[in-house]
Amino acid sequence: MxxxxxxxxxxxxxxxxxxxxxxxxxxxxxxxxxxxxxxxxxxxxxxxxxxxxxxxxxxxxxxxxxxDPPPPLDVTLVLALPRPKVLNRVIAGATSLGVKRIYLINAWRVEKSYWKSPRLSEENLREQRILGLEQARDTILPSLELRRLFRPFVEEELASIARGTRAVVAHPYAASVLPSVLSGPMTLAIGPEGGFIAKEIESLQAIGFEAMTLGPRILRVETAVTAILGRM
Amino acid sequence: MxxxxxxxxxxxxxxxxxxxxxxxxxxxxxxxxxxxxxxxxxxxxxxxxxxxxxxxxxxxxxxxxxxDPPPPLDVTLVLALPRPKVLNRVIAGATSLGVKRIYLINAWRVEKSYWKSPRLSEENLREQRILGLEQARDTILPSLELRRLFRPFVEEELASIARGTRAVVAHPYAASVLPSVLSGPMTLAIGPEGGFIAKEIESLQAIGFEAMTLGPRILRVETAVTAILGRM
Missing domain, CATH: 2.40.240.20 (Hypothetical PUA domain-like; domain 1)
Structure with missing residues (x-):
């Protein structure tokens, strides 16, 4: 603290x-x-x-x-719900790095049981963000919303969330490589362990997301989130 | 895997x-x-x-x-021994990002009990690096050495480790800010929770390290390691 x-x-x-x-x-x-x-x-x-x-x-x-509190990162993080074991530190970590808008979404490779984790309680999700603020000496609580249906979220909501930002989905098998410096505003989508499936990548591309790889190394979700946000 | x-x-x-x-x-x-x-x-x-x-x-x-395996990160990581709870993921994470040389060192704010953790066994430290390689599809095991005495390590060994590299110590209270793109070869020192003390920073500066901050946000060790390596 x-x-x-x-x-x-x-x-x-x-x-x-x-x-x-x-x-x-x-x-x-x-x-x-x-x-x-x-x-x-x-x-x-x-x-x-x-x-x-x-x-x-x-x-x-x-x-x-x-x-004033430190300046925010101008990025909206759209994250396939990680396994409960890492959820807390991903939320607290992203908050400590200055993210102010987080969506936890479903994806084909998110195990259904993850949605039943007690860590998804409102209290816990708030506490993790508070811990991230206390760590980073920040005061501005990020918003955090859950979206249990991938398609309606992407097709009806995400396009307007991403409007006016550079929208990128981190994808190990993409042809283009994520630049080593990123500047906002950005919308950053990161898949589950194993990645988004091809159809999900296509849905994201259809609303303007670029699929980009971090390189030949496949990273754990928590490592990928922090390594990408660290470039901003 | x-x-x-x-x-x-x-x-x-x-x-x-x-x-x-x-x-x-x-x-x-x-x-x-x-x-x-x-x-x-x-x-x-x-x-x-x-x-x-x-x-x-x-x-x-x-x-x-x-x-060939993916190219390594040309960085030597000198890390104040983190608390046992995060040690495994810091080692596996740094390995997955391509670090090939790691020193775990003592510092004033490293709790003495951390050096007694069973996680410091050779088997466990090897296993965490293997897990990092399996995650990132790499095959080159990083070296990992423990140094239980700060001064002798810095004064007698670290200068020659850092020779020919850009040597940086991440320090929340430094005047200069870490650039948003880093390229190797680098030697990167990261302190314990709470940071290196002033005397330790001076010892590092005396052998050519630059003290640099990541900005006004104070990050957890595991977040700082990944965010900095993500810039390389």
Missing amino acids: NLVLLEEDELGAAGKVRLTGRRREHVLAVHRAAVGDALTVGLLGGKIGRGTITSLDPLEMEIALID | NLVLLEEDELGAAGKVRLTGRRREHVLAVHRAAVGDALTVGLLGGKIGRGTITSLDPLEMEIALID
């Missing part, structure tokens, strides 16, 4: 804040904070700044919010 | 190979291979090609090794 993320309704009068729960534990156990220490804080959806600890029990800070 | 990795002593006469253990299970259960199917295979340290299944019980293939 490189930033203590606060919510609007936690702000008291005159910039006073009381921390409870997970953030309190972290500040006491990991930061080993003492009265007078200053921590980086941020208001969810708002500015970042410093919080000076005024009391340990209860844990209270006086905060000053002065700076 | 996108490539079935074979070892020299497994090669029988006339390109015959018998698969056992983990690879056999995977080929039968995940690939659901049948006689006549062809899989991508590679010889550890050698070429890649196709293996045609000639029998299921025992599982045997006839192989033809014809192509």
Whole structure:
């Protein structure tokens, strides 16, 4: 936690804040904070700044919010639902890199059981994004939506999501190679382990996506997401 | 497993190979291979090609090794020992991206207990690199060495490792920003969670490392490693 993320309704009068729960534990156990220490804080959806600890029990800070959060990555991430084991870190990782719009979608090679994972609960998906913001000292929560039907999403919704952006689908077997520098705005689609099937690639191409490979190496989804976002 | 990795002593006469253990299970259960199917295979340290299944019980293939493995990344990765929970995927991930030389080193903020993790066993460290090769369809095993003392490693060994390369230490608080395209040869040092301490950065600078930040976002070690390697 490189930033203590606060919510609007936690702000008291005159910039006073009381921390409870997970953030309190972290500040006491990991930061080993003492009265007078200053921590980086941020208001969810708002500015970042410093919080000076005024009391340990209860844990209270006086905060000053002065700076803008870091600039976002101008990319919409369209990701075939990854296996539950990696879902959390893909979401937190993409958030930490500055992605502000995420769609988790179905695809032929997404195992049906993945859609039943408790990790898809609203609480968990929110928590992973919060963890990504706290890691990267950001305050702007990315949107995250689930789309359980590939075709209707691609045919009815994705074209307008991608409008005005460079739309790329990462595909190990594509003929063209992803450039080593990417600049936004972009819409980036990444398939499941094993990749999108040919028909899915064609549906994406039909609405203007370019299929591009990262090279001869086939990467795990979480590696591919981070390696591509790292180029932006 | 996108490539079935074979070892020299497994090669029988006339390109015959018998698969056992983990690879056999995977080929039968995940690939659901049948006689006549062809899989991508590679010889550890050698070429890649196709293996045609000639029998299921025992599982045997006839192989033809014809192509070179994908080109390596010309980078030596010097990584403060990450926490055991992420060690495996950092090693497998860096290997899948093509890194061929890895040093896991100590640093002030590396918790001492990390050095006692069973994940540091030779078998496990080898297995993670093998998994990375199988993922990326590569055959060239990266070297991996452990250095439990920061100062002697940096002062006596690292200068000659880094000679003739661009040497960069990723440091969140550096003044200069890492370029968005990197080309080898490079030596890349990445600190522990919380970063290298000032003295460590100075030691690295004293032997020619440039301290560079990725920007205002502080990233987890595994995210930083992949995002930086993704630029190469």
